Amino acid sequence: MTERNRRSRGEPLQDKRKQDKPDAASASSNASPGSATEASPNATATNTSARRARQHWHSVKTRAWGLSAPWLMVIATFMFATMSVCVKLASADYSTGEIMFYRSVIGIVMMVFLSRSQGISLATRVPVNHFWRSVTGVVSMYMWFYSVGGLPVATAMTLNYMSSVWMAVFMIGGALLFGTSKVDKRMVVSVLLGFVGVALVLQPTMDQNQWWYGLVGLLSGMISATAYLQVGALARAGEPVTRIVFYFSIAGMVLGFVTALPTGLHPLTFKGILLHLAVGVLAGFAQILLTRAYAIGRNLVNASLQYLGIAFAAIYGVVLFSDPMSMTLFAGMVMIIGAGMFAVLLKSKPASTKG
Numbered sequence: 001m002t003e004r005n006r007r008s009r010g011e012p013l014q015d016k017r018k019q020d021k022p023d024a025a026s027a028s029s030n031a032s033p034g035s036a037t038e039a040s041p042n043a044t045a046t047n048t049s050a051r052r053a054r055q056h057w058h059s060v061k062t063r064a065w066g067l068s069a070p071w072l073m074v075i076a077t078f079m080f081a082t083m084s085v086c087v088k089l090a091s092a093d094y095s096t097g098e099i100m101f102y103r104s105v106i107g108i109v110m111m112v113f114l115s116r117s118q119g120i121s122l123a124t125r126v127p128v129n130h131f132w133r134s135v136t137g138v139v140s141m142y143m144w145f146y147s148v149g150g151l152p153v154a155t156a157m158t159l160n161y162m163s164s165v166w167m168a169v170f171m172i173g174g175a176l177l178f179g180t181s182k183v184d185k186r187m188v189v190s191v192l193l194g195f196v197g198v199a200l201v202l203q204p205t206m207d208q209n210q211w212w213y214g215l216v217g218l219l220s221g222m223i224s225a226t227a228y229l230q231v232g233a234l235a236r237a238g239e240p241v242t243r244i245v246f247y248f249s250i251a252g253m254v255l256g257f258v259t260a261l262p263t264g265l266h267p268l269t270f271k272g273i274l275l276h277l278a279v280g281v282l283a284g285f286a287q288i289l290l291t292r293a294y295a296i297g298r299n300l301v302n303a304s305l306q307y308l309g310i311a312f313a314a315i316y317g318v319v320l321f322s323d324p325m326s327m328t329l330f331a332g333m334v335m336i337i338g339a340g341m342f343a344v345l346l347k348s349k350p351a352s353t354k355g
Contacts, residue, residue, distance in 0.1 A: 068297070069292075069293040069294075069296050069297020069298070069301070069302060070293075070297065070301060070302075070305055072289045072290070072292055072293035072297070073289075073290070073293045073297070073301075073302050073305040073306060073308075074305060074308060075286075075289055076286045076287075076289035076290040076293065076306075077286075077305065077306055077307075077308045077309035077312060078308075078309075078312050079282045079283075079285060079286035079289070080157075080282070080283075080286045080290075080309050081153075081157065081309045081312035081313045081316060082278075082282055082312075082316070083278070083279055083282040083283050083286065084148050084153050084156065084157055084313055084316075085153060085313075085316050085320060086275050086278040086279045086282065087099055087145050087148045087149070087279055088148050088149060088153055088321070089275055090272065090275040090276065090279065091145070091148065091149030093266060093269070093271075093272060094266055094272065094276075095259070095260055095263050095266075096142060096145045096146045096149065096259065097142075097255075097256045097257070097258070097259030097260030097261075097263075098256065098260045098265060098266065099145055099256070099276070099279060100138070100141065100142055100145055100252055100255065100256030100259070101252075101253055101256030101257050101260055102256075102276035102279070102280060103252065103256070103276065103279045103280045103283055104138075104249045104250070104251075104252030104253035104256055104280075105249075105253055105280070106276070106277065106279075106280025106281060106284065107245060107246075107248075107249035107252070107280055107283065107284045107287075108246065108249045108250060108253065110280070110281070110284040110285075111242045111243075111245050111246035111249060111284070112246070114242050114288075115240075115242045115243070115246065118242065120240050120242055120243065121243075122242075122243055122246055124239065124243060124247070125237075126234065126237050126239065129230065129233055129234050129237060129239075130234065130239075130243075130244070130247040130248075131247075131251075132230050133227060133230030133231060133233075133234055133244070133247075133248065134247050134248045134250070134251035134252075135251065136223055136224075136226045136227040136230060137224070137227040137230075137248050137251070137252075138248065138251045138252045138255045139223055139255070140160075140220045140221075140223040140224040140227055141220075141252065142252075142255060142256075142259070143216045143217070143219055143220035143223065144156065144160045144217065144220040144224075146213070146216055147159065147160075147213045147214070147216045147217030147220060148217075149213075150210060150212075150213030151210060151213045151214060151217060152317050152321065152323040152324075153313045153314075153316055153317040153321065153323065154310060154313040154314035154316075154317045154323065154325075154329075154333070155201055155202075155214070155217070155323075155329070156213075156217050156313075157309055157310055157313040158197075158201055158310050158313075158332070158333050158336055159198065159201065159214065159217035159218045159220070159221055160217060160220050160221045160224065161221065161306070161307060161309065161310060161336065161337075161340060162194060162198065162218065162221035162222070162336060162340070163221045163222070163224045163225040163228060163340075164225075164303060164339075164340035164341075164343045164344050165190065165191055165194035165195070165221075165336070165339050165340055165343055166221055166222045166224075166225040167225045167228070167229075167343065168187050168190055168191050168194075168343040168346070169191055170225065170226075171187060172187055172188060172191065184346060186342070186346055187343065187346050189342075190339045190340075190342040190343040190346065191339070191343070193335050193338060193339040193342070194335065194336055194339030194340065194343075196332075196335055197331075197332040197333070197334070197335030197336035197338075197339060198218060198332065198336065199332070200328050200329065200331055200332025200335065201214075201329060201332035201333060201336065202214045202332075231244065231291070235291075235294075235295065241287075241288055241291045241292060241295075242288075244291070245284065245287055245288065245291075249284075290306075303340070303341065303344040304341050304344070307337045307340060307341065310333055310336075310337065314333070
């Protein structure tokens with residue numbers, strides 16, 4: 001029908017351009033999902049890349065180097081147990097300060113290499129946080145190395161793993177002192193259970209010399225609890241693992257060198273070089289795996305798996321050093337592990353302790 005006929009009949013005229021080019025809203029509403037995909041290949045590519053990016057970041061958040069957080073924890077605890085064996089072997093020829101010095105130097109080299117390969121700067125905006133974390137961390141590590149030299153490997157590691165129980169003690173003390181929350185009786189039970197376990201663990205080593213090493217090992221666990229709190233603060237500030245370990249290693253090098261001065265540095269033998277390398281490399285990688293596991297995994301699962309280090313150390317002690325494994329010692333280890341896991345479980349449910 002011509003425009004003149006339409007005009008004579010009074011029908012409205014339609015814009016031919018609108019017929020040729022329908023508006024986008026009507027096109028999208030009438031089109032099926034399949035036709036829309038075929039009509040816009042660029043949108044399909046964009047959606048696919050976005051989906052792949054989401055899948056990639058989900059994988060990054062839940063896995064590291066192809067391993068989930070539980071496996072990272074298992075490997076890290078095995079490395080720490082193996083490192084404690086190397087520390088005990090090295091303590092026969094080198095002082096605690098020397099072992100710590102070489103371990104820290106190797107850690108610094110490793111962290112510099114890793115940070116450069118990952119494009120991470122070692123400069124920090126929170127030097128005070130690093131200072132306190134490094135001080136508490138290296139003091140705890142020095143005391144642990146010292147206790148390993150005079151105690152069975154499993155005993156020294158068990159005392160050091162009292163950190164979860166000590167954190168429960170801090171929580172109870174804070175509740176009593178500041179009155180911010182009610183004291184959870186279950187938390188008190190976990191603390192008492194842990195210290196009963198300590199008494200049982202130290203019972204087989206009642207001679208005077210080992211009692212001193214046992215006390216130092218117990219204090220190392222207490223100080224390491226404060227170090228863990230500082231690590232959490234640094235993680236919340238966005239500090240990467242390599243930077244945290246780098247400054248920690250610098251502090252360890254300084255403390256190790258200063259404490260080694262009174263006796264001097266002993267000559268490095270081939271055996272000594274291998275042991276120092278093993279301590280430094282195992283400690284560096286174990287610390288990275290441990291920190292990464294806590295970053296991508298669940299704290300309760302990680303803390304529970306961390307106690308596998310005691311089992312690994314006990315096996316090493318029996319096989320390599322013929323350390324006695326009495327029922328009393330075994331019961332004490334089980335009590336400390338149970339108390340630590342129970343304390344972590346209670347801390348993961350803060351609502352139960354609030355008034």
